[in-house]
Amino acid sequence: MYRFLLTPRWVALHIVVLLVIPAFVFLGRWQFGRFEERSANSDRVTANLAAAPVPLGTLAGPGRQVKVDDRFHTVTVSGSYDAAHGLVVRRRPQEGRPGFYVLTPLVTGGGQAVLVNRGWVKAGASADAPPEVPAPPAGQVTVTGRLRPGETEESSGLKDRSGLPPGQVLLIDPGKIGKGLPYQLVGGYVELTGQQPKPAAAPEPVPAPDVGSGGGLNLAYGVQWWLFIGVAIGGWILLIRREVADRKAAESAEVPESPKVPETAESSTEQQETHPAPN
Structure with a gap:
C-alpha cells in the first residue's frame, strides 16, 4: 500500500520537506538571535538615556x-x-x-x-x-x-x-x-x-531615539518560522494519508460483486416434493 512513497513524485516531495525543515530551523534561530541582540541594545540605550x-x-x-x-x-x-x-x-x-x-x-x-x-x-x-x-x-x-x-x-x-x-x-x-x-x-x-545660557533662537531639537519594542517583532518572526516546521510536517503526513485513502477507495471500487448461484433442476424438484401442489 505504501510503495507509492518511493515513486519519483513522492521522493521529490520528501526531499523538499527534508530541506525545508532545517531551513526553517535556521531562520527561526536567526530571528531569536536578532531578538536577543536588539533587546540588549534597547536595554542599554534606555539605561544610558536615563542615566545621570x-x-x-x-x-x-x-x-x-x-x-x-x-x-x-x-x-x-x-x-x-x-x-x-x-x-x-x-x-x-x-x-x-x-x-x-x-x-x-x-x-x-x-x-x-x-x-x-x-x-x-x-x-x-x-x-x-x-x-x-x-x-x-x-x-x-x-x-x-x-x-x-x-x-x-x-x-x-x-x-x-x-x-x-x-x-x-x-x-x-x-x-x-x-x-x-x-x-x-x-x-x-x-x-x-x-x-x-539659553539662546534667543535655536534650531529645532532632535528627538530622542525610539528604542522600539526591543526586538519583539524578531521574536514573533522566530516563533512563526518554527510553527512553519509543524505546518510542513503536518501537511506532509496529511498528503500521505490522503493518498492512502484514495488508493484504498479505488481498490474497493475495482473488486467485482460475487455472482448469484442459479437454481438447479434438482433443487426445483426437491422444492416441489417438499411443497406439493394443491389438488
Missing part, C-alpha cells in the same frame, strides 16, 4: 572612538562655539520634512573641541541652497546632550560624496571634518538637549 549626566571627558576624547555601550549617554561639556567653522548636514528629515542638522564645533580649551549637533532646520528653496540657521550663542556655554559615535557609511546608510556646496556635509565624521580645523576633535559628537 557625566562630563564628556569621562567617555570620549580626541582620537578615542565612542564605545557602543556609551551611545546616547547624557554628557555635559563647557566651551565656546566656533561659528566660523559651522556646518550643516544634508539629508536629515525630521517628522517627514526635509532639512539639515546644524553642526557647530564647541571649543573646550587645550586645543580640543567637540562637534555639537545643535538641532534641525528646514531645507532651503533648493537642495543646494543654504538653509536659514540661527547663530549659536556667543561666549562661554555649558552644553548637555546625548553622546553619539561618529558616523560612517555603514552605520548611517548614506553614501558620502565630494562636490557638495561649501559648509555642507553628508556624514558627521569627526575624523574627516577635523582635518580642516585648528584643534583636535573628540572622536564622537554631542546631540544637544539643553544649554546654559
